[in-house]
Amino acid sequence: MERPFTTYAGALRNTLLSLGLAIAANSISGQDIRLGVPTGLTVEQELALSGRFTSASLVDIDVQALHVLVSTHDRTHVVDLRIGPARELRLEIEQNEMRPFHYMAEETGPNGRVQLPRSPCITYRGRVAGKPESIVRLNIEADCVWGYVVEGGTMTFLEPLRELVPNTVSERLHVAYRASDLLPRDIGSCGAAPLAEQLPKQLDKGGPAGVAKAGNDCRKLEVATESDWEFYDDGETFSDIQGNLNMVEGIYYSQFNMRFLIVYQHQWTTSSDPYSSNETGCAPSLGPGQLTEFRDHWSANFDHIRRDINVLYTEKEYTDASNIGCAYTGRFGNGTDNDADSYCVNEWIDDVFNPSHSAAGRMVLVAHEMGHVLGASHDDANCSGAASIMCSTLNTNATAFSGTSVTQIESDLDYVSTEENDGRTSIRYRYYPTNTQNPIIAPFAGTTTGNELVVDAAHSLLFGAGTLTYQATDTAFLRPGFHAIAQPSKVVHIKIGGCDVNGL
Structure with missing residues (x-):
């Protein structure tokens, strides 16, 4: 029988890509920082992995050296990573700081809610050198690397061996595997109701479909x-x-050109949290579930946090059938204020003895539940082969949304209505490429809380992150000498130039 696992030295070589900047004399450009040697599997490790994968590679990476490089040099880095006998990838990666300047982290414990300091950035993005269509997403910490590379239509995951095999101590050993290599591929179910069973969409959407x-x-x-x-x-x-x-x-960036801004994170460090249910909330006959608890608690206690979507992570073992996640479906582009129901809950399976545990599985789950909130229903018609992310039975081989799901999500993201937090008015920064002497017509009536308005012209200003009120008949002019003063706890942003989807 063919041995399903191969082991390779991680051949990890890092250089700096100067991007036109001068490199200091003490730069470590070109320095070989990987000093690892090929490492084999123990009998215990091979037995454990044989029940998890049909094929995989063991990679030895000098994680500490890589972490020091990327965390101390704010440039694009070139990383050569060998993940097979004839597969060495040259990765160009840069820091992907997803937390804007107004990001806040808090925890609630025995002494109440306290604010936490900002932690170092661990998130990176990039591409395979010479392949602009490729995607690299890596998370680099002092003791591990995890993420994926998409090249030639194949998504290859990288994950610490200790996350997959019991009693593994080494920080250097990592497993490289394709999504299709995982056993079992089915990791659980989502019990979210079809669109028709959720709160009905409003018929009056403030204008005809296809509004410019x-x-x-x-x-x-x-x-x-x-x-x-x-x-x-x-x-x-x-x-x-x-x-x-x-x-x-x-x-989401590759399929919808959408960036995530993590504006707020909260955690409970006491068992007296408000989540007593062990059910997702997708089985109404069993009671409200954690989804309802999450929505009710945050609606009552976190209304001051400006956000578009709310994502809960739990390590409860949900007891309602095989469900591991739940969400309110179709909360965007429905003609109502989506603040009320843009919630999803996700079971973080982190038991090394559970075959459903993997970074790939957790990625698919959260992408799936967020897809529900953004307008996608279950897509069980596209669940064979490279399955759709929106299959009701979650599959680690599903690493993209089908055309059906893309159409549903795009429709809701692009919808224009009179509600301040609906569809595109919620998740967009609005840019008006017009001269400042021309009138700026308010896009809709009422109060626009936290939306951004940009006039792309000389001395253009972006202002928001507070409450800007326009009446339906108002016309706003920006005259020479215009200025804005932030109210207490509010912020005024100033920006010159056009849209930058990658900016914070």
């Missing part, structure tokens, strides 16, 4: 995360969530 977009909009989804006591008690951190969202963002 008001300028060159940027899709920047502002994400707030919650994690319960079980998640914290098992040792998971905000960095784990940031790394997961970095991987999920790679999918």
